[in-house]
Amino acid sequence: MSTTAPSDDIGTRLRLVRQIYGLTQRELARRAGVTNGAISLIEQNRVSPSISSLKKILDGIPLSLADFFTHNFAASDQVFFAAAELTEIAFGETVSMRMVGGNLKERALQMLQETYQPGADTGEEMLRHQGEECGIIVSGSLTITVGAQEKTLQPGDAYYFRSDIPHRFRNPGPAPCVLISANSPPSF
């Protein structure tokens, strides 16, 4: 139950949050009803703000005290990922995935670009894990089995199911199949 303690470097933390939200000290100060000087001093850790001041400032973002202390902003400040930055994962010869934000922590969501070569098959045993998953076919076609249901999806088609329902992905066609999928919570 004990949350991992974030850095108690409040100043850096505030500065980071403010910059993520694209605000200047003066703009945030105006919204929060404090002076820009106060924010400057806090961000330099030259003073330790009172809760009331910090709350006023966070209200100007807006962000709750709980979120301010809970989230690891340093780890989530990367918003854009070049194609080359996506983490590549291979399963055997026929299935590969490119993961968005594999370096991020505490994420509630995971997005993958999955490629199934002709003949690829996640197997008879049927996958089962926690969470939910969802995806859209980008190119090629893919036969997906979820529980008792089975369907071959074409580009533009999509799926959404609870991951604890046994499921299986196969590519019976002659062309590779690419799809974009999302899982929550991340399964790896």
Next chain:
Amino acid sequence: MSTTAPSDDIGTRLRLVRQIYGLTQRELARRAGVTNGAISLIEQNRVSPSISSLKKILDGIPLSLADFFTHNFAASDQVFFAAAELTEIAFGETVSMRMVGGNLKERALQMLQETYQPGADTGEEMLRHQGEECGIIVSGSLTITVGAQEKTLQPGDAYYFRSDIPHRFRNPGPAPCVLISANSPPSF
């Protein structure tokens, strides 16, 4: 991203946490390296503490800033459940479960059966470890101390508390006590 905002009534919040942990203002002040007067003023909301002060105080409990702002202590301060309060769950005609703390959140537990012979006592020093624990008395009776609260439980009664709150189990009666308990994460 937005966590449900806890009350910004810092004073009441601090008082509640302090009392849950069974500390007096003076004892907490001593551990935290602040004066009891400061804690008194904060708990009355007559001042809004600086982050540095609040952090010092919470360190004396100990509790992280994140946990302080995140957890809803008011909602989880029910430690004891009367036999009649246990949530009854039925699976068909033949299977039923009686659930402890169905209203609590963030549960992830493992169960054990424990037997306490007459006179058994986990000791004056009060146990403290990570995680949460929970249990139901099966037979006999057991006196449990959690923070400032103490109660002698009878068969059918139950408990649920965070394990970092100091606790102690004693069997003052003439008969062995059997209970079913659960821990998260497993502490042994």
Next chain:
DNA sequence: CAAAACTGTTGAATATTCTAAACGCCGGGA
């Protein structure tokens, strides 16, 4: 290039919090 508009920082004055030492209250023992 210069002026204007912005950025973050700083020093002196003000406002607030924190400490130290007292207060009043209550319960337990001689």
Next chain:
DNA sequence: TCCCGGCGTTTAGAATATTCAACAGTTTTG
């Protein structure tokens, strides 16, 4: 009963946070 030790509260003064206004640097505009 009185006294002692504990509790939370209060007050004046020391320590700290915040404001206000000015400063220097950078980018934008003309």
